[in-house]
Amino acid sequence: MKSHDLHSWDVTPAQAREIQERLGSRVIRRDMFRSIERVCGVDVGFCGERAVAACVVLSFPDLEILDHSVHSAKVTFPYIPGLLSFREIPSLLPALEALRIAPDLIIADGQGIAHGRGIGLASHLGLLVDTPTIGCAKSRLMGRYTEPGAEKGDWEYLYGDDTVIGAVVRTRRSVKPLFVSIGHGIALHSAVFYVLGCCRKYRITEPVRLAHRLAGGGVI
DNA sequence: GCGACAG
DNA sequence: ATCTTGTCGC
Numbered sequence: 001m002k003s004h005d006l007h008s009w010d011v012t013p014a015q016a017r018e019i020q021e022r023l024g025s026r027v028i029r030r031d032m033f034r035s036i037e038r039v040c041g042v043d044v045g046f047c048g049e050r051a052v053a054a055c056v057v058l059s060f061p062d063l064e065i066l067d068h069s070v071h072s073a074k075v076t077f078p079y080i081p082g083l084l085s086f087r088e089i090p091s092l093l094p095a096l097e098a099l100r101i102a103p104d105l106i107i108a109d110g111q112g113i114a115h116g117r118g119i120g121l122a123s124h125l126g127l128l129v130d131t132p133t134i135g136c137a138k139s140r141l142m143g144r145y146t147e148p149g150a151e152k153g154d155w156e157y158l159y160g161d162d163t164v165i166g167a168v169v170r171t172r173r174s175v176k177p178l179f180v181s182i183g184h185g186i187a188l189h190s191a192v193f194y195v196l197g198c199c200r201k202y203r204i205t206e207p208v209r210l211a212h213r214l215a216g217g218g219v220i
Numbered sequence: 221g222c223g224a225c226a227g
Numbered sequence: 228a229t230c231t232t233g234t235c236g237c
Binding site: 044045046047079087173174175 | 228237
């Protein structure tokens with residue numbers, strides 16, 4: 001798949017925040033797709049000074065592997081809460097561009113709009129590749145919530161000040177919930193639906209779990 | 221000033 | 228994220 005060149009990645013933390021302020025309003029919070037048949041999980045692992053990005057495309061709802069790609073690049077930005085995009089997306093774009101099968105939906109390991117400026121990693125990535133994305137983080141960055149029920153499928157809204165910014169979803173019985181939020185081009189309820197539809201035997205989504213293993217040097 | 225803080 | 232073994236709980 002191809003991606004837009006919306007800005008430079010050689011920036012300072014202050015410039016990165018300015019870019020987020022400028023792009024945040026472009027994020028679309030409603031469904032912008034016909035049907036979802038191919039879901040891609042993306043993740044980035046680190047080996048010293050190298051970032052290893054991996055993508056795995058699965059069929060939906062069967063979750064059969066259709067395609068995958070890996071790309072490593074030098075790390076150029078530190079981890080700063082709120083600026084994860086600038087550390088991981090530079091290595092993720094080449095990996096996504098190398099895919100032979102373009103996905104209908106991308107699930108990222110991080111926040112979507114549940115972010116200080118409304119544009120976390122998943123939202124930022126969605127804008128760049130013009131594809132619906134979901135933010136699926138393993139922990140909270142922002143927002144208040146009440147603990148969801150213990151059964152798989154139980155969930156509660158995640159609130160920021162006075163508005164809904166995401167959902168806290170139990171993807172397996174009695175395990176820590178996932179923090180799901182709109183990435184780009186998808187509504188929150190649809191995001192929760194696809195995340196649950198992508199979970200099998202593990203807490204994390206199957207596409208992201210496989211991408212995580214690939215990025216860590218493992219086999220699919 | 222202090223605490224919180226995706227990966 | 229990453230460094231790391233066994234262990235407690237469902």
